Amino acid sequence: MRTSIICVSAVLAVSCGAAEAADLSRAPATKAITAWNWTGFYLGGHLGAGFGTAKVDNPFGPSIYGDTVRAPKALAGLQAGYNWQAHGSPWVLGVEVDASAIDADGTNTCLAYSGQFVSANCRVREHVVGTLTGRLGHAFGPDGRSLMYVKGGGAFLFGNFRMTTNAPDYLNQPSAELDTTRWGWTVGAGIEHALSSRWAVRAEYDYANFGHRGIDGPGGGFLQTPFNPRTLVDTAGAPTQVHQDMHLIKLGLNYYFGRGDGAFDSVARLPVKAPAGTSWSAWQFDVGARYWYSHGRYQNDLTLNTINAQQEHLVSRLTYESEGHSGEVFWRIDSPQKLFLKGFAGGGGLVAGKMNDEDWFPTDPQNATAYSNTDHNKVTGTIAYATLDVGIDLFGDAFGKLGVFAGYNFYRDRKDAFNCRQIALAIPTAFCGSSEGISISQYEDWHSLRIGANGTLAVAPNTKLLIDAAYLPYTHISALDIHHARTDVASKDSSAWGTGRGVQIEAILTYDITPTFNVGVGGRYWAMWATDVETAGFGSPVPTQLLPIRVERYGTFVQASYKFDR
DSSP: OHHHHHHHHHHHHHHHHHHHHHHHHHSOSOOOOOOOOOOEEEEEEEEEEEEEEEEEOOTTSOOSSOOEEEEEEEEEEEEEEEEEOOTTOOEEEEEEEEEEEEEEEEEEEEOOOOTTBOOEEEEEEEEEEEEEEEEEEEEESGGGOEEEEEEEEEEEEEEEEEEEEOSGGGTTSOOEEEOSEEEEEEEEEEEEEEOSSSEEEEEEEEEEEEEEEEEEOOOEEEESSTBOGGGEEEEOOOEEEEEEEEEEEEEEEEEETTOOOOTTOOSEEOOSSOOTTOOOOOOEEEEEEEEEEEEEEEEEEEESSSOGGGTTSEEEEEEEEEEEEEEEEEEEEEOTTSEEEEEEEEEEEEEEEEEEEEEEETTOTTTBEEEEEEEEOEEEEEEEEEEEEEEEEEEEOSSEEEEEEEEEEEEEEEEEEEOOEESSSSSTTTTTSSSSSEEEEEEEEEEEEEEEEEEEEEEETTEEEEEEEEEEEEEEEEEEEEETTOOSSSOSEEEEEEEEEEEEEEEEEEEESSSSEEEEEEEEEEEEEEEEEEEEGGGOSSOOEEOOEEEEEEEEEEEEEEEEEO
16 A cells, blocks of 8 residues: 555656646647636546544443544545536536545554453554545636535445454454445545646545444453452453544646647646746745644554564553644745755644553453553643655646655654543552652654655635645654653663654645735644554563554644745
């Protein structure tokens, strides 16, 4: 699936450049421009990112914690369709089919209705999503070359949902699993702009809902007397239901068949085989500042050992949620050859949040506990980050452009959790030690490679929408977990390292106050997941366990920038 996303990105970049160069050689030198019409067949590709949830109904009663699995996702795919627009009318009718390869992986606790019950680990992995929709659009702007539209119809999802009983005592207990195609419905909205007679760039938001699906839960265990391992009894599974949905943002490019009269081909293109004497725009430099208000979620799942096949049987999980404020500077340099260099760097503080420390050890001879969950109601810390991309604009005019890029991202997160209260067992201080003060610290650095697409669309006078979507085909994490209250181990530190993937996307709406100064508001979503992570626990010189790690940071920002033209 990772290969599919990378290949689609490469195909978009290479095929678009080659096809547009061919269009350029055929385009007439001069041609009177007439009103654009959206009628015709089209084929295109898209990149994007999204977020979804899988919600589990607990058949045993209300849960103490969990039951909602978060599943961030990267996606790439193809779309095809047909539009019809009556001459003289701004309304456009259409039908479209699309399919996307997905890279998504998420986990969370489920069925945790009691501290005496050995609850489960629920995991979601998604592979393919597709839709068949009708579209209704309204053309606007110069010659009607821009199109706002809404869409709706049917959707399908192919993926896997697995429910596994935790603790090493249940390694032989089979998981409950759904590995089928699910059907549902979708609605969405987008904006598309014709860059030439054949090419159009678009940005789109979609919501898809796949309803409820039944699943028989796995067998587990119940500790009849807390802290007494001899009272653990096996329990039967029970039927339940899982509900899945997702939110997707896509940046795409369409090729329209049956066109090529050249009427709209007086736009800037990829400089391949450009006619002699062609004058490209001069150097341009944008620089600005941004304030980002964000929320974060960090989760690591401690598994029994270093055997991947047993990764879903957990013995512990740490989940941090945090609220942050940060400032950053950003820049972009565009060259006359349509090459660009862009990036940003920033940092700030984590001012609020909470942390949950879950454990499963029902037959531990000293502290037998089917399920422990300590809540830490204060999280503070710092974040720092930087990104640098280099790319090329494939298409562009005054109303829109599309480019591709490759780059690097660094993300650092430092978190300290304070205070402690047991929420799964009857004793509020169980496994807390001192209930006040610092409990656990978590430090991690992520280094990621980025490939993606960057598009700009005019949506109103002086107003533009910018979408930047990047897939992270390789990310490396180095982490340190410090249990400050542990006195039963040689060291309070546990280091971890490993690799994974991720996705980063942002959308910005900007307004030009003057030709050189603009302000904007936007949203950003980052997610990285690494399931190939080893940890050397509490001073061990060698890896002893697997530690799948997932992190998200998302929020809104405001910005202002100044443009220098030469």
